[in-house]
Amino acid sequence: MSTLNRLVLWNIDHTLVDVGRVTREAYAEAFERTTGRPLVRLAPTPGRTESEIIFETLAFNDIVTTDDHLPAFMVALTEAFAARRAGLREHGRVLAGAAEALAALAALPGTAQTVLTGSIRPNALLKVGELGLDRHLDLDSGGYENGVYSKAALLEIARTRTAEKHRARFTETVYIADSPRDVQAAHIAGAPIVAVATGSATESELRAAGADVVLATLADTDRVVRAVTELGAR
Incomplete structure (x- = not known):
């Protein structure tokens, strides 16, 4: 059995990085x-899975959806992102404190980190x-959009995958994200959340949604680490 007992799940967009221009x-x-x-018109994206965004975007633009639309859109979106690899580096940015928080949490004994995201895996x-944020993330075991599950269900999938891979029993799971919808997903899955x-x-909106801890940014690394360890110990 692994000595890992704490799992930190990271949302990606607007939590770790801002790649809004490339996404649009x-x-x-x-x-x-x-x-x-x-x-x-592009549908709202915060806290949503790719399939939700796609279906709402089609509806907002008066497209009558068929069974073929989602898989075709997913393929096209994957290829469109891949073609903009250089654009991610040029126009994307790592949010303040994200790299430092990942490194600090990776140094905590018994801690694994992966992603819980509405994005498709590629x-x-x-x-x-x-x-440059992949060094401390176990990207094989994350929760990714797959066209079927909600973010709450993906949280449990990510936890199970990571536990099975490392033969670990996670007694602590903390989600770090930025939207009220992510707060709702964490509550449904029974995991504390740092928003x-x-x-x-806004901070007040995240508090009203019921986030366990609300931070303005990730810039205060010690505060991020303290929030994760204190929530996980509940």
Whole structure:
């Protein structure tokens, strides 16, 4: 049995990185390839899975969806992101304190870190890899959009995958994310959450949603580590 007992799950977009420009460009290209029409309005993205964003975007743009739309859009979105690998490095940015928080938590005994994201796996790997944040993340075991499960279900999948891979029994799981929808997912899955106001939600909105700890940013590394260890020990 592994000595790992603490699992930290990270949301990616607007928690660790901001790649909004590339995301919008990739969605516009994927939409046009899938529907033959230019994208007029992109659905809200915070806290959502890729499939939710795709279906709402199609609806917002008056596209009557069929069974073929989602898989075709997923393929087009994967290819559009891959074509913008250099753009992720040029226009994307690591959010303040993200790299330092990952490194500090990696140094805690018994701690594993992976991602819990609404992004499809190839795009998630590009976001963290191209911006140099993959060193401390077990990306084989994360929870990724797969067209079927909610973020709450993906949290349990990520926990189970990581535990099985490392032959570990996680007695502590903490999710770090930035939206009220992520707070809701954590509550459903029974995991405490550290919410950071680095996305579209304010600190007061995150508190109102029921986040266990709310931080303005990840810039105070000691505060991030303390929040994770204290929540995990509950």
